[in-house]
Amino acid sequence: MGLSEAPHLVGSGVVVTGLSVGFRGTRRALDDVSFAVDGGVVGILGPNGAGKTTLLSVLATALRVPAGQAWVGGHDVGTPSGRRAARGLIGWLPQRFDLAGGMSVQDTVAYAAWSNGADPAQSFVLAQDALALVDLSDRARERVRRLSGGQRQRLGLAAAVAHRPPVLLLDEPSVGLDPQQRLRFRASIRAAASDRIVLLSSHLLEDVAQVCDRVAVMDRGRVLFLGSTAELAALGQSSDGGAGSTEATTPLEAGYLHALEGDTDQAPS
Numbered sequence: 001m002g003l004s005e006a007p008h009l010v011g012s013g014v015v016v017t018g019l020s021v022g023f024r025g026t027r028r029a030l031d032d033v034s035f036a037v038d039g040g041v042v043g044i045l046g047p048n049g050a051g052k053t054t055l056l057s058v059l060a061t062a063l064r065v066p067a068g069q070a071w072v073g074g075h076d077v078g079t080p081s082g083r084r085a086a087r088g089l090i091g092w093l094p095q096r097f098d099l100a101g102g103m104s105v106q107d108t109v110a111y112a113a114w115s116n117g118a119d120p121a122q123s124f125v126l127a128q129d130a131l132a133l134v135d136l137s138d139r140a141r142e143r144v145r146r147l148s149g150g151q152r153q154r155l156g157l158a159a160a161v162a163h164r165p166p167v168l169l170l171d172e173p174s175v176g177l178d179p180q181q182r183l184r185f186r187a188s189i190r191a192a193a194s195d196r197i198v199l200l201s202s203h204l205l206e207d208v209a210q211v212c213d214r215v216a217v218m219d220r221g222r223v224l225f226l227g228s229t230a231e232l233a234a235l236g237q238s239s240d241g242g243a244g245s246t247e248a249t250t251p252l253e254a255g256y257l258h259a260l261e262g263d264t265d266q267a268p269s
Helices: 052-059 080-087 105-115 120-133 149-161 179-195 205-211 229-238 243-247 251-260
Strands: 014-022 028-037 041-045 067-072 090-093 167-171 197-202 214-219 222-228
Touching: 014 052, 028 052, 028 067, 028 214, 028 222, 041 052, 041 179, 041 205, 052 067, 052 167, 052 197, 090 149, 105 120, 105 149, 120 149, 120 179, 149 167, 149 179, 167 179, 179 197, 179 205, 197 205, 205 251, 214 229, 214 251, 222 229, 222 251, 229 251
Parallel strands: 041 197, 041 214, 090 167, 167 197
Antiparallel strands: 014 028, 014 067, 214 222
């Protein structure tokens, strides 16, 4: 299970074929992207402007599919009916999200569960489970406005998983967190990933190394590398020089930089 270059329809997975997205007056945000995910935690690595947010936004049904195809759980998110069906299968944590400061933590998560299709009678039970998952049970009755930045981020994750979606999409989830907050948030992600597919975008190699088992490296809207974190690190160890090797402090960093330079035979054709 994991990430593959040759897309194939997977009933509970995520499949993208030939996906291209362009915005007026700019180069393509996504350029002929194809991959399939049938399990595990996949890190989408790349610099700012690589296309990571655009890719996740398409999968989350926040953006339309102008060219190519994308499926979530067997539903084509390029069609209105497919988008509607897929939304109940997706937990979506965008990089920026709003929370009502006057609501309690538990009410916030219960409302998220209900708004994503959960049975109203079960919404508070689901909220309790989600808060336990992210270690916020002791804050359940507290107002959201009283939470720290790291706690708010974990609350966002709880809201995303409360309806128990099989697919979780996280866009730069640890941006703005201090080192201790990042450690706790990583633990929350690992707990949330135990029984679902997770796609996590980041430009932080350390987070990907600690949380993800598979990696897609992107730049300028294209996927340059698909493989495991071990394979990316091996690419760094086997590289024989180049600009990337002089800047890197770990094999994973070296592999990432070489992938960005196109110095890899694992880039999709």
